[in-house]
Amino acid sequence: MxxxxxxxxxxxxxxxxxxxxxxxxxxxxxxxxxxxxxxxxxxxxxxxxxxxxxxxxxxxxxxxxxxxxxxxxxxxxxxxxxxxxxxxxxxxxxxxxxxxxxxxxxxxxxxxxxxxxxxxxxxxxxxxxxxxxxxxxxxxxxxxxxxxxxxxxxxxxxxxxxxxxxxxxxxxxxxxxxxxxxxxxxxxxxxxxxxxxxxTFEKEISLYQCSIQKAIMVTDSHFHLDKMKQQARFSGLPIYKWKDGESVYQIRHLVANYAFPRRWPTIEEMGEIRRDRRIRSTAGIHPRIVKGEEMSVLNSWITDLEMLICVNRMISVGNVG
Ligand SMILES: [Zn+2]
Ligand SMILES: [Zn+2]
Known part of the structure; x- marks a missing residue:
């Protein structure tokens, strides 16, 4: 030993x-x-x-x-x-x-x-x-x-x-x-x-800035999880907290809004998202990108959307917020 x-x-x-x-x-x-x-x-x-x-x-x-x-x-x-x-x-x-x-x-x-x-x-x-x-x-x-x-x-x-x-x-x-x-x-x-x-490296980095204070629980109904994931220095969703004036807010639920087919979550990501019970998702196609797309591309997106309907905690499909 x-x-x-x-x-x-x-x-x-x-x-x-x-x-x-x-x-x-x-x-x-x-x-x-x-x-x-x-x-x-x-x-x-x-x-x-x-x-x-x-x-x-x-x-x-x-x-x-x-x-x-x-x-x-x-x-x-x-x-x-x-x-x-x-x-x-x-x-x-x-x-x-x-x-x-x-x-x-x-x-x-x-x-x-x-x-x-x-x-x-x-x-x-x-x-x-x-x-x-x-x-x-x-x-x-x-x-x-x-x-x-x-x-x-x-x-x-x-x-x-x-x-x-x-x-x-x-x-x-x-x-x-x-x-x-x-x-x-x-x-x-x-x-x-x-x-x-x-x-000799010495640098203090705080991953979370908020102090411990009783937080007001809120639901974020329009959250760009895809963007956050691109920027975050760790995967998964943190205990999402922020300060506004004297109050601390914390996300109880959030609705991840996927409006761009090219950034729709992959099966792997979807598995990860589903493990976090705080997250609900919506998926849709933003009108801005529909114009100018080939019909075949649009059809494949719609097929994908139909599959996304079956995903757990997917609360709406087709809606772009
Ligand atoms: Zn000393
Ligand atoms: Zn040595």
């Missing part, structure tokens, strides 16, 4: 059941078992700690970083020593606090979106898909989340309004939060042409 974790029994960083395990087998065995770093040719008894310290931006492990100096130490002991030496023995004021969770989330968003660009992926979901299918990430097969990651990941999902109820295994990645795992992040960075630049 300790092989799978890529970190050794240090600083109380491992769950109790593993300490139990290590005691039975003897600690010398663990120390002699240095493991390969996924990034450099080095071998380390605690690869996770080494990678945080050497190969990732300072904030990726917020718990072992100095939040005053923006410096990563990889382990509590080193962080404490740093605070004792440089911050007049003041540990509490310089380490991670609950109020930094939002900043941490936004820094992670910034890094992941930057990685999206490097890998030429349109959305974070596409980046998840990339990690799921590329051979190099197979080495994350037995990676697990560290127990200290769990509250952070829960906050990350909540803050980004990602609909995740249960955290799953790291690999294969099931959702965006899986990308936050150190090994996946390290391999993603390594695969870029300028990993060195990304180690």
């Amino acid at each position: 300790d092989d799978e974790l890529d970190y050794g029994p240090f600083d109380g960083e491992i769950p109790e059941r593993l300490e139990e395990d290590a005691r039975i087998k003897g600690s010398s065995r663990n120390l002699s078992k240095a493991r390969l770093c996924p990034v450099c040719p080095g071998r380390f008894t605690n690869v996770r700690r080494h990678v945080f310290h050497q190969h990732l931006p300072w904030y990726t492990n917020p718990l072992t970083a100095c939040w005053t100096c923006h410096k990563q130490f990889g382990q509590n002991k080193m962080l404490e020593n740093h605070c004792l030496e440089l911050h007049n023995c003041n540990i509490a004021d310089n380490i991670f606090k609950e109020e930094y969770q939002s900043v941490w989330t936004e820094l992670m968003n910034g890094l992941l979106l930057e990685l999206c660009q490097r890998y030429d992926k349109k959305t974070l979901d596409h980046l998840v898909e990339y990690v799921r299918t590329e051979a190099v990430f197979k080495q994350c097969q037995s990676a697990v989340f560290h127990w200290t990651d769990i509250p952070l990941l829960n906050f990350y999902n909540k803050k980004n309004r990602f609909d995740v109820e249960v955290l799953h295994a790291v690999f294969p990645p099931s959702a965006i939060y899986s990308l936050v795992h150190w090994k996946i992040l390290a391999l993603l960075l390594k695969g870029t042409e300028d990993a060195e630049n990304l180690i």
